[in-house]
Amino acid sequence: MNLTIARITTRALVGRRRFLLLFPLPLLVVGLTLLAHGLKPQDADTWAPPIVEGLGFGVLLPVTALIVGTGVLGAEIEDGTIVHILAKPLARRWIILTKLVIATAVTASVTVIPMYLAGTVARSGRFGLGLAVGCAVGALGYAAVFLLLSLVTRRPVLLGLLYVLLWEGLLGNLLAGTRDLSIHQYAVTVTNQIAPSDLLHSHVGFPLAVVMSVVYVFGGTYLAIQRLRSFTLTGETS
Numbered sequence: 573m574n575l576t577i578a579r580i581t582t583r584a585l586v587g588r589r590r591f592l593l594l595f596p597l598p599l600l601v602v603g604l605t606l607l608a609h610g611l612k613p614q615d616a617d618t619w620a621p622p623i624v625e626g627l628g629f630g631v632l633l634p635v636t637a638l639i640v641g642t643g644v645l646g647a648e649i650e651d652g653t654i655v656h657i658l659a660k661p662l663a664r665r666w667i668i669l670t671k672l673v674i675a676t677a678v679t680a681s682v683t684v685i686p687m688y689l690a691g692t693v694a695r696s697g698r699f700g701l702g703l704a705v706g707c708a709v710g711a712l713g714y715a716a717v718f719l720l721l722s723l724v725t726r727r728p729v730l731l732g733l734l735y736v737l738l739w740e741g742l743l744g745n746l747l748a749g750t751r752d753l754s755i756h757q758y759a760v761t762v763t764n765q766i767a768p769s770d771l772l773h774s775h776v777g778f779p780l781a782v783v784m785s786v787v788y789v790f791g792g793t794y795l796a797i798q799r800l801r802s803f804t805l806t807g808e809t810s
Contacts, residue, residue: 574662577662577667577670578673581670582674585643585644594639594640594678597632597635600627601623601632601690602690605623605693606693609693616771617771619694620690620695621772624687624691624772625771628703628707629710630740632687633679633683633714633756633759634710634714634732635736636683636711637679637711637714637715638732640715641675641719641722641732642721642728642729643722644671644674644675644722645719645723649723664800664801668796668797672716672719672796675715675719679714679715680711680712684707687704687707688700688703690703691703695767695771698767699763699771701766701767702764702767705762706759707759710755712785712789713758713759713785713788716792716793718732719796720792720795720799723796723800740756755788757774757781758776758784761776761778762782765778
């Protein structure tokens, strides 16, 4: 990890308007949890699944990762400032790895806290911890995929939304086989492994979730490094 690249990336993320888009969803998760608990404190089995899995894992985590993952490098490609980074005597793998660490850290920090609070209020501290770890695993997987998308297409946000809404959302509910390639499902499975609960329903086994998470992270990172190596100092690919 390169500290200079990390500082530049963090400063760029915080300084852009898209960073403000990260706050409404966490506040919504916490607000709905407190409201539902206040109205029906003994009926968590009814209100917790839509909030925790539907809104938390289904919207908060992937959307946050999409905003951050496509922004840590995509914005620099769009405005041409990527040439300043590529001009430095720095191995491409350290650029990608640093961007991945920052994207994962920011995504996790935004999603882990509200999900932990929601899980603790809905069930227990252990369930909250499980949700937090599941979010961290999902944040890493999503970050690797969306970082790669920012390098291989000019429409990474659109393709990322298609993956989240079409593949994980629509097809994930209709075709059981698509769940094996769903980061959403990996996060849910990890959570259930730490804190088994009837509030979440995982559809893939824990070994598969671990193996596929590793494949997504290492595969996405490797391809992103190879793609960045093909960039010239004009921001074009050779």
